[in-house]
Amino acid sequence: MSFLNKNVSETQIRLKDRLWLYIFSYLILFLLIVPSLVVIPMSFSASQYLEFPPKEWSLRWYENYFFAWKVENGFNDWMQATWTSLKVAILTIFVATPIGTMAAYGLVNSNSRLGKILFPIFISPMMVPIILVAIGLFYFFVQFKLVGSIFGLVLGHSLVAMPLVLIIVFSALKNYDMNQEKVARSLGATRFRAFREITLPQIKFSIISASLIAFLTSFDEIIISLFVAGGDNSTITRSMFLALRDQIDPTIAAISTILIVISSGLLIIIQLIGNKENKKD
């Protein structure tokens, strides 16, 4: 087995000395990915009980999700919650992306002292325990009758999506040569026009990635939704969480499968976009 003597590091460690690390790492990677995937076969099980592998296959849980307008034991109307989630996530894109992008541009161009003060404030939604943000928003929204409204949800979700947009666009702008904008301005472009015609086309993929991540963040958000959503406007994750706390409904496996497909799809798009942007350099 000569390949075991291959050097696998800068310090001339041979593969056989490192074999444990390879096995360990692949095992961990396996454990990172596979557990989430077990819900996929489960969602096609015919049984009410979660058995694996399923003895009989069926689409009944998908039917339940798509067509059973009211689940018997009555937690929620899944489709309505899905629409709410989609609406909120799309609106979140349009709130968080411009606000985060503008702030990133302002931050890149302002002096470092101001940046040092603003940056921690800007990433505070990621740092403050989210439960605190959620009950704070709940209290705040009660005063303005925003609890249970789409608008309130969009505000809450934008708050947690904005730091991600900020960080992505900020690092794109850091890698971008601001002299290009200066050149454009010296050649006769206003600052706004220089941004629109020179900078924007070059960071657009980062902005698109950022907006997809904003979408995903909103779509997956639970805790703020738990407090802020309500009435007719429950989000899909909120309904799932409430259902999960009490009993295990296989419909959730079907919804989970759909969510995995959405996240993986968006992740692939983001990665492809990333490759495209890198190739241009």
Next chain:
Amino acid sequence: MNETSLNISIREVTKKYDQFYALKDVSLEIKSGEFMTLLGPSGSGKTTLLMVLAGFTNPDYGSVKFGDEEVILKPPHLRGIGMVFQNYALFPHMTVEQNVGYPQKLRGVSTAETKRSVEEALSTVKLEGLGHRGINELSGGQRQRVALARAIVFKPKILLMDEPLSALDKKLREEMQIELRQLHDTLNMTTVYVTHDQKEALTMSDRITVINDGELMQLGTPNEIYEHPNNHFIADFIGESSLLPVAVRNGKASLNGEEITLAEKTKKSGDFLLVVRPEKAFLADKKVKGSNYFVGNLIDSIFQGESQLLVVELNSGDDDGREVRVRVPNESVTQKALPLVGENVTIGLKVADSYVVS
């Protein structure tokens, strides 16, 4: 005044960052159609001054006039300047043509006229036929030319360049220096050129402004600056030179106790530095009138192709400022036997070349 160019009048421009002056009371007149180089070491304030002219840096106070018009409060896009940046800053999402045509697009010039002027600009920089190329398909030298074409396509009266050749290799850089100079002579726009390369400045400029620590040190033609530096900083920074301490007492100059004759009589007593340019010093067999002589030990002899550089440590005096360099042209190297390292040598410097700086 020439209609293709404008004079620039800079007055009292000052920029302070915390306790440090980037520019200190800089006043400077740049003539219409002149090739003016701002020369200085990095951090000297030369680029800051250029950015003040372009409008990207706001000084604390001061005045900048293009022609008769005060522009200091104008935003960059209204100043009508052409500008070339150090790293070219070409727009990678546009073709060569689109890059060069961008200023015309901003000015609302018609498509036909834009096409014509782009072609003209590209042919001026010798890039005919490359208009459809992407930026990433160009070599460093070609990028440089595109940046230049983009800056001159709208025939600005003032062209600003920030170390435009620093990214090129030596050979290409030297070719471009001559080309840029020729281009300036053809287009005749006022050019302000920033560099830290003194040789480049000497090669290209009508006049040079030497800047250090945010202050204007000397302004003059390349010849004036090289032959008559104002102070030891310039003597040291421009060209090669050995600086030897000279004491002037009662009109008499002496170096390490030995009297020397200076080109110009200095009335003021005090301590000065004698500027010895290696190419002006020579190896002397015998002492004749009209030159100053120094005796020393040859400590190093370096072959440099076109010449041989001799490093001589003077016999007399203190520890520092003892070293003199002498450049012997290659032709005489072959004719005359060079002294060996360790031998004593006598170095001569003509009185006409013997000047001191403070």
Next chain:
Amino acid sequence: MTIAEMEKPNERGLQQVAANERLTFFGLTLPYLLMVTALIVIPVGWLFYLSFIGRDGSLSFENYERMMKSKAYIRIFLTTFKISILTTIICAAIGYPLAYFMSQLSRKWANICMIGVLIPFWTSLLVRTYAWLVLLQKKGLLNNMAIEMGLISEPIKIVHNTTGTLIGMVHIMLPFLILPLYANMRAIDKDTLKAASSLGATPTRAFWTVFFPLSLPGLLAGLLIVFVLCLGFYVTPAILGGGRVIMAAMKISSNIELYFSWGAASALGVVLLVVTGIILFIASKLVSMDQLGNR
């Protein structure tokens, strides 16, 4: 024109230009700042205020005093810290070798492995928690398999308790540790290791004396992110803990949902915030904030 203006030409005009410039950039960050102020600073500030309001509506430390005296609250604090510390340690023990392994691979293979880290990272938290519930429950996949293989005769309880919570949380937190750590390890100049071995260090020694110290900032950043996120964690312990593992965030939630007890919830929240703040403050002294934000 006054004498002062003659002495310093255009001073006032230039100040105006500079001020406008600053204002433009500040203006761009303003919507963000307003959002954060309106939706975090003010509401959290309000909770802070509420935490000092007693039952009778007057200013008091009542909420905090009650919290300190209550055995239930002490237990919640202990649980929160215990779970957070254990999760962080397990994540480090698993994540460090994995990040190291990935940092030693070629870019191409490392990127493929990175997908393995990113997919769970972007898969809904709820989905992953649910998946573990399915796997770990009494009639779940793991128990069934173990029984079929004859390892155990009776299903064992691995969910609705601390073990289940820990498994789920480690799974969710691991990417947060790996991402900054991997980025740090990638940036380590491999020539330093070559230099060490050329100077006579054994591979093990080169690792511990050169590589490990250089990877510490990334490890620290990862540990802090994981720990801080664990402190405020809610969903996973709520589902996998089965009511037996009560962490601070869950208590805050139940205080409001069940008892409408804003004072108690706020006081607990303030304690959580202060602890998080202290950790982040120490962290910012040790590693740059940029790194913490680097997801």
